[in-house]
Amino acid sequence: MLRRPVPLPTALLLTLLALLGLAVPLAGTLFAAPAAAAGPVEDDEADYVVIAGAAGLRWDDIDADRTPNLWKLAERGSIGSLSTRSAHTPTCPADGWLTLGAGNLAERTGVGEKPADGQVEPNPDLPVQCEKLDVAIERPDAVGAYLPDQEAVVERQRELPYGTVPGALAESVRCTTAVGEGAAVAAARSFGRVDRYHPALPAAKEAKKALSECLLTIVDLGAIDGRTPAQRLRQAAAADKQLGQLLAARPKNSTLLVAGVADTEASSRLHAVIADGKGWEGGYLTSASTGRAGYLQLVDLAPTALNLLGRDVPKRIMVGHPAVLTDGRPADLDQATAAGTDADRRAAASRTVSAWFFWLLALVQIGLFTAVVPLLRRSYRHAGPTGPSSPPPRLVSLLEVLLTGASLALPAALIAGVVPWWRFGRRGLIFGLVTAGITLVLTVVTVRLPVYRRRTLGPVGVVAAIAAAVVGIDLITGARLQLNGVAGYSVLEGTRYAGIGMVGMGVFFAGVLLTAGTLAQLVPQRNRPGLVAAIGAAGVLLVGIPALGADAGGAVALTAGVCLTAALCPGGWLTFRRLALAMLAGLAATVVFALIDVRQPVDQQGSLGRFLTQLSDGTSGPTLARLGGANRIALFTSPLTVLALVSAVFLWVVLMRPWGGLKRLYGIYPPIRAAVAGLWLASIVGGLLGGAALNVMGAAAATAVPILTLGAMRVLGHAADRTRISEDTPTAPATMGDDPAATQPPALRVATPEAASSPAPVSGDTPEAVSGP
Known part of the structure; x- marks a missing residue:
C-alpha cells in the first residue's frame, strides 16, 4: 500500500529554509572577496603613469642575462600574467593597442592598415604570425599627430556588441603622450588626435621632457614576433634596451606598467605584466575582473592608470577594474617567472587538447548508446517461459563497466591536471594516457564496491558521489584543477579565471x-524533501560563494534544480502547482543571492551583482549582447552541444520506450526521476546564464546518461521476476536494491520456475514494485 506523500508546501518550505538558513548567516563572511585579493595599494596615487607595451612579450622571454632591465623591474615590482583578450581572435598588435586605449574589447585588424609589399607565403613548419602593425600617422604640426582612419575604427566598434569607445583612456585625462606607432593607436582620441607624439624615444634630456609633458605616457617598445627562439631573444633584448632608456628618463613619483599588450602568433598566449612604483613592491597583480592572484586582463590596464592618477573610471564604457596587489609570490624570482611560463604553456596546451578530447568523448558515448540498444531490447523479457533469452552475463557486465567508465571520464580529466602533462612532448598523447589511467582506476574502485554490485542504484550513487566530490574538493582548494585544465576553463579565453567553469558546473x-x-531513496518518504534540500543547499553555497565557485548564475540554476527535485522526490506527477511553487522558492533564493551580491563593493561583486548594477545605471545592453553572442557561439561550435542533443534524443527515443527501462526505473525510484528533472532544468538555466548554451547540459549528460542507462539495464534484467504474496504474511517494503530473497519472509520468495532461474528482483519502496509491471 502506498504511503501518503508529504504535503508539497512543507517540502518546498524545507527546501527554501535549508537554502536561506545556510546562506544568510554566512553572507557576511563567505560572500566576500577572495582571500587572495588584498585590496588596493595604500597611497597608490602617482604624479605620472607610464605604460610601456611590447606586443608578444612573455615570461619565457625574460631572464637576468638577456633582459636585465626587465628582470630588475620584476624583482622589485609586482608581476602577473596578462590575458590579452580583445574583440578579435587572436589579439594582434593593432587590436591590443586599441583595446588598451579603450579599456574595452576592441578590434582594429584590417581597418586602415597599409597593404604589405612582397608578402611571402607562410611556412607550414613555423607558427602563423599576426599582421605587423602598420598604421597611417599624419603630423599636422610638430606637437601631436593624427590618425586619418580613426573614423573607420570608431565605426567598426559600433558594429560590435561591446559598447567600445576608442580613445576612452585619453579622453579621461587632460593630455597624453605617445611614443611609437602602437602607442599612437592607444593614445588617439575618438576623432583621431594624439595630443603629444614622438615616433621614437628622444635622447636623454629630451626624453625626460617628453615623459613629463603629460600625466599619462604610452610607449611602444616594439614587437617580439620572431618565428625562431633566436629571433625572439634578439627582439626581447632590443625591447629591454629601449626600456633601459625609458627608465633613465622616467619622471619622479611615477608608476610604470610594462605589459605584453598583444599576441604576435595566431594562437593566443599569456603575456608578462609588471607594475613598478610607490606601493608596488613584490607580490602578484590581480583585479576584480579575474579574481585570481597573478592574473590581469588587458582591459584592466586603462582603469589601473586612471586609478593611479586619481581619476574616475568611466564604468559605462570601460569593462576592466583597477589592479590590486596580492600576496603569495615566491621570494625567488626564477620560481615566480617559471610559474608564469608554466601557466602559459598549460593554457595553450589545454586549448589544443580540449578540442579533440570532447569530440572523442562524444563519439565514444554515442557509440556506447548505439551498442546498448539491442541489449535493452533483449533484456526486456516478457512474463512466462516463452520470453526471449537473457543477454549473456559477460556482455552485460562488460557494458556496465564501459558505461561506468564513460560517466567517470570528465571527473578523471579534471584529476589529470594533477599530473603536469603539458610540460612534455606529445602532450595530447600523454594527457590521453593519464586520463585513461585515472578513468580505469576510478572504474575499478567503483565496480568493486559492494554497493555497486548489490544495489540497482549502486552505480548511480557511487559515480554521482565521485563527480560531486571531485569538483567540490577542487572548489574548496582553489579550483586549481579547472584553471587552464582540459575539462576546466582557459584564461586565454578571457571569460573566467577562478571558481567553477561550465564543464565543472555540469559535472557538479x-x-x-x-x-x-539516490540517498533520498534510503529514507522515509516524508523525509526526502528535507534531505534533498540539505544536500542541494551545500552544493548551492559551493557554487555561489565568491571565494569558492564564484558563479551566482550557477547558484541560481542549481537552486531551481534542487527546488524541483525536492518537489518531485516523494513521487507523483509534475503538476502546475508543484512547478509554480518550486519556481517561487527558486525565485526567493535568487533574490537572496542578488541582494547579497549587489550590496558588495563594485570591485567585489560577482557576475549577478555586476549585471544588476549595470541594469540600474542603464549599461546592461553590452553585457546582454555579449551573453547572447557567447550562447550562439557555444551552441554551434561545441562538441558538448552535440552530446547534449544526442543524449536527449537517446533518453526520449530509446530509454523512455517500454523496452528502454527508464520508465520502470522512475516508477520504482521516484527520487531518481525527480533528480533527472531537476538536473535538466539546472543545466539548461546554468548554461544560458553563463553564456555557454548547452555546454553545461552536455557535461551533465556525459556524467548522468551512461549511469542512468546502466540503471535501466538492471531493472530490465528483473522485469520478468514475480513474487507470490501469502495472505497471512505481513509485507514490508524492501530496501533499495537489496535481494528480496534474502530479506523477505519465505512467503515472498520467488515461486515461478522462470523467476527462480533469474537474478534477484529489483526492489523498490513497495511490494508492488518488487512484483514487476
Missing part, C-alpha cells in the same frame, strides 16, 4: 542532484 550538478536522489 549531475553529481549533487543524483547523489541527493
Whole structure:
C-alpha cells in the first residue's frame, strides 16, 4: 500500500529554509572577496603613469642575462600574467593597442592598415604570425599627430556588441603622450588626435621632457614576433634596451606598467605584466575582473592608470577594474617567472587538447548508446517461459563497466591536471594516457564496491558521489584543477579565471542532484524533501560563494534544480502547482543571492551583482549582447552541444520506450526521476546564464546518461521476476536494491520456475514494485 506523500508546501518550505538558513548567516563572511585579493595599494596615487607595451612579450622571454632591465623591474615590482583578450581572435598588435586605449574589447585588424609589399607565403613548419602593425600617422604640426582612419575604427566598434569607445583612456585625462606607432593607436582620441607624439624615444634630456609633458605616457617598445627562439631573444633584448632608456628618463613619483599588450602568433598566449612604483613592491597583480592572484586582463590596464592618477573610471564604457596587489609570490624570482611560463604553456596546451578530447568523448558515448540498444531490447523479457533469452552475463557486465567508465571520464580529466602533462612532448598523447589511467582506476574502485554490485542504484550513487566530490574538493582548494585544465576553463579565453567553469558546473550538478536522489531513496518518504534540500543547499553555497565557485548564475540554476527535485522526490506527477511553487522558492533564493551580491563593493561583486548594477545605471545592453553572442557561439561550435542533443534524443527515443527501462526505473525510484528533472532544468538555466548554451547540459549528460542507462539495464534484467504474496504474511517494503530473497519472509520468495532461474528482483519502496509491471 502506498504511503501518503508529504504535503508539497512543507517540502518546498524545507527546501527554501535549508537554502536561506545556510546562506544568510554566512553572507557576511563567505560572500566576500577572495582571500587572495588584498585590496588596493595604500597611497597608490602617482604624479605620472607610464605604460610601456611590447606586443608578444612573455615570461619565457625574460631572464637576468638577456633582459636585465626587465628582470630588475620584476624583482622589485609586482608581476602577473596578462590575458590579452580583445574583440578579435587572436589579439594582434593593432587590436591590443586599441583595446588598451579603450579599456574595452576592441578590434582594429584590417581597418586602415597599409597593404604589405612582397608578402611571402607562410611556412607550414613555423607558427602563423599576426599582421605587423602598420598604421597611417599624419603630423599636422610638430606637437601631436593624427590618425586619418580613426573614423573607420570608431565605426567598426559600433558594429560590435561591446559598447567600445576608442580613445576612452585619453579622453579621461587632460593630455597624453605617445611614443611609437602602437602607442599612437592607444593614445588617439575618438576623432583621431594624439595630443603629444614622438615616433621614437628622444635622447636623454629630451626624453625626460617628453615623459613629463603629460600625466599619462604610452610607449611602444616594439614587437617580439620572431618565428625562431633566436629571433625572439634578439627582439626581447632590443625591447629591454629601449626600456633601459625609458627608465633613465622616467619622471619622479611615477608608476610604470610594462605589459605584453598583444599576441604576435595566431594562437593566443599569456603575456608578462609588471607594475613598478610607490606601493608596488613584490607580490602578484590581480583585479576584480579575474579574481585570481597573478592574473590581469588587458582591459584592466586603462582603469589601473586612471586609478593611479586619481581619476574616475568611466564604468559605462570601460569593462576592466583597477589592479590590486596580492600576496603569495615566491621570494625567488626564477620560481615566480617559471610559474608564469608554466601557466602559459598549460593554457595553450589545454586549448589544443580540449578540442579533440570532447569530440572523442562524444563519439565514444554515442557509440556506447548505439551498442546498448539491442541489449535493452533483449533484456526486456516478457512474463512466462516463452520470453526471449537473457543477454549473456559477460556482455552485460562488460557494458556496465564501459558505461561506468564513460560517466567517470570528465571527473578523471579534471584529476589529470594533477599530473603536469603539458610540460612534455606529445602532450595530447600523454594527457590521453593519464586520463585513461585515472578513468580505469576510478572504474575499478567503483565496480568493486559492494554497493555497486548489490544495489540497482549502486552505480548511480557511487559515480554521482565521485563527480560531486571531485569538483567540490577542487572548489574548496582553489579550483586549481579547472584553471587552464582540459575539462576546466582557459584564461586565454578571457571569460573566467577562478571558481567553477561550465564543464565543472555540469559535472557538479549531475553529481549533487543524483547523489541527493539516490540517498533520498534510503529514507522515509516524508523525509526526502528535507534531505534533498540539505544536500542541494551545500552544493548551492559551493557554487555561489565568491571565494569558492564564484558563479551566482550557477547558484541560481542549481537552486531551481534542487527546488524541483525536492518537489518531485516523494513521487507523483509534475503538476502546475508543484512547478509554480518550486519556481517561487527558486525565485526567493535568487533574490537572496542578488541582494547579497549587489550590496558588495563594485570591485567585489560577482557576475549577478555586476549585471544588476549595470541594469540600474542603464549599461546592461553590452553585457546582454555579449551573453547572447557567447550562447550562439557555444551552441554551434561545441562538441558538448552535440552530446547534449544526442543524449536527449537517446533518453526520449530509446530509454523512455517500454523496452528502454527508464520508465520502470522512475516508477520504482521516484527520487531518481525527480533528480533527472531537476538536473535538466539546472543545466539548461546554468548554461544560458553563463553564456555557454548547452555546454553545461552536455557535461551533465556525459556524467548522468551512461549511469542512468546502466540503471535501466538492471531493472530490465528483473522485469520478468514475480513474487507470490501469502495472505497471512505481513509485507514490508524492501530496501533499495537489496535481494528480496534474502530479506523477505519465505512467503515472498520467488515461486515461478522462470523467476527462480533469474537474478534477484529489483526492489523498490513497495511490494508492488518488487512484483514487476
